[in-house]
Amino acid sequence: MGTGVANRARWLAIAGACFIMATAIMAEAVDPSAAADGGAIHHIRDDSTGGDCPQVGIWQPATLTCTLTTDSVDKFVIDDDYITLDGAGHSITGTGPDDPANFVEGPDGGGDAIQIFSKTGVTIKNIDFNRFDYSVHLDHTSHSTVHNISSSNTGLAGVSLSYSSYNTITGNTISNQRVNTGICIGYTSTNNLIEENDILDSAYGIYVHDFGTGNIISGNSLTRCGESLTFWNRDSGNEVAGNDISGGNIGIYIHSQSNGITVQENLLAANAVGLLIENASGNTIVHNSFRDNVLHISTSRAAGNSFSQPAPDGGNYWSGHGPVEGCADANIDGFCDLSYLAEGVTDSLPWVRDRGWICNKPALIVEVGLSYWGSFADYERRLLSVDWTIRNRGPENAYDIYLTGNQSTNGVLLETPVPALIGTLPGGASVPFRLRFYTPESVMSFRSVLQADATDLCGTTYSYPQPRVAP
Numbered sequence: 001m002g003t004g005v006a007n008r009a010r011w012l013a014i015a016g017a018c019f020i021m022a023t024a025i026m027a028e029a030v031d032p033s034a035a036a037d038g039g040a041i042h043h044i045r046d047d048s049t050g051g052d053c054p055q056v057g058i059w060q061p062a063t064l065t066c067t068l069t070t071d072s073v074d075k076f077v078i079d080d081d082y083i084t085l086d087g088a089g090h091s092i093t094g095t096g097p098d099d100p101a102n103f104v105e106g107p108d109g110g111g112d113a114i115q116i117f118s119k120t121g122v123t124i125k126n127i128d129f130n131r132f133d134y135s136v137h138l139d140h141t142s143h144s145t146v147h148n149i150s151s152s153n154t155g156l157a158g159v160s161l162s163y164s165s166y167n168t169i170t171g172n173t174i175s176n177q178r179v180n181t182g183i184c185i186g187y188t189s190t191n192n193l194i195e196e197n198d199i200l201d202s203a204y205g206i207y208v209h210d211f212g213t214g215n216i217i218s219g220n221s222l223t224r225c226g227e228s229l230t231f232w233n234r235d236s237g238n239e240v241a242g243n244d245i246s247g248g249n250i251g252i253y254i255h256s257q258s259n260g261i262t263v264q265e266n267l268l269a270a271n272a273v274g275l276l277i278e279n280a281s282g283n284t285i286v287h288n289s290f291r292d293n294v295l296h297i298s299t300s301r302a303a304g305n306s307f308s309q310p311a312p313d314g315g316n317y318w319s320g321h322g323p324v325e326g327c328a329d330a331n332i333d334g335f336c337d338l339s340y341l342a343e344g345v346t347d348s349l350p351w352v353r354d355r356g357w358i359c360n361k362p363a364l365i366v367e368v369g370l371s372y373w374g375s376f377a378d379y380e381r382r383l384l385s386v387d388w389t390i391r392n393r394g395p396e397n398a399y400d401i402y403l404t405g406n407q408s409t410n411g412v413l414l415e416t417p418v419p420a421l422i423g424t425l426p427g428g429a430s431v432p433f434r435l436r437f438y439t440p441e442s443v444m445s446f447r448s449v450l451q452a453d454a455t456d457l458c459g460t461t462y463s464y465p466q467p468r469v470a471p
Contacts, residue, residue: 040075043077068086077115077116092113121144125148126148135154145167147169158183160181166190173200174197177204179203183206187209190213194216208231217241223246228250244266245267263286273297277297277302287313290317308346362456386437387432388450401424403433403451414437
């Protein structure tokens with residue numbers, strides 16, 4: 001909370017660095033053989049040899065792919081659209097300090113490993129980066145992909161986007177950005193997909209700033225970051241979903257008139273502050289697990305944000321506000337009967353159970369079918385066969401379904417041994433089964449209540465009495 005505000009002046013300088021690369025790219029392109037801070041600059045382009053690709057790898061003209069065959073201490077500039085640079089697991093190591101705490105921007109910071117300016121359809125993948133200002137920088141670039149890279153000890157950012165849209169940053173590991181940023185999305189960068197990346201031990205995990213719009217940030221793991229996920233300065237319409245954010249100072253930080261952001265189905269665990277909102281409104285925060293944070297939420301000038309939706313959607317799970325702590329659920333609807341109130345925030349329908357929104361009671365029903373004597377021997381023994389169907393009417397899977405018992409009228413007894421395993425039943429599916437009942441000779445009809453148990457995704461077991469009449 002306080003740390004984020006205190007770091008703001010420092011971040012202004014860092015964020016500005018996300019913008020400098022357009023000039024740097026043009027300046028370095030003048031000399032294709034040497035960088036100002038030492039080492040060569042390799043230009044990869046769409047020609048018969050792939051530009052400088054043969055110096056470091058193999059060029060495949062049919063796919064415009066340069067595949068590295070060796071580790072490198074040099075830098076790369078992508079000169080044409082639809083180029084792929086495949087590191088094939090090799091490393092590119094710069095000249096920056098081993099400890100990013102000693103980072104100095106400029107030639108002594110290691111420069112930029114991959115520069116992409118005003119391009120489309122570029123792919124960078126399968127490379128290990130170390131000791132650069134930036135590992136991969138996209139400037140005015142679109143429809144490009146950064147996949148399966150690792151980046152550590154960079155001075156400014158592992159991956160940086162400036163004025164860049166419709167790009168995919170996925171499956172990367174970025175670590176030890178202790179003074180700077182894992183992934184920086186800056187300056188009207190819009191509609192980018194930031195998905196399934198691991199970012200560890202960074203001052204800023206994912207940082208969106210200055211009119212970032214329509215970006216999707218999903219399925220990322222952000223661990224031990226100062227500010228794990230930040231929106232700063234009029235970012236809008238972004239979606240944050242399914243991220244695991246743990247062990248940091250601030251989990252998610254929304255501020256400076258960043259509005260219309262949807263935050264859902266994220267885990268915010270063991271942070272100093274799970275969610276901090278300052279000077280921001282119109283954001284929707286639902287179906288998140290706030291678990292074991294020192295402070296789940298803190299706000300300042302943050303009216304107009306929504307923390308719950310009408311049932312059955314509800315709000316969030318807040319550890320420390322459940323059945324054990326006195327949150328009753330008298331009507332067994334899955335929601336605490338009391339709102340969650342903290343730091344000026346009202347969640348009107350907090351969930352009793354963690355992830356209750358995906359762990360609802362499976363909607364099982366039992367339907368009766370034909371009844372008949374299976375054989376003359378069964379008739380003589382008064383063993384009536386009855387066909388049944390168990391149906392899952394809801395979207396959630398039902399696990400470990402067991403028939404556990406039966407109560408029947410008119411002296412009828414269930415002959416089939418119970419408990420009997422039915423198994424797993426996906427949402428919308430059904431499965432038939434057959435039971436046999438001993439029916440006294442005088443009985444023409446009877447009422448039978450089948451009893452069953454089923455388990456939801458979270459491991460909670462429910463019981464189902466289902467009255468049916470068998471003719």
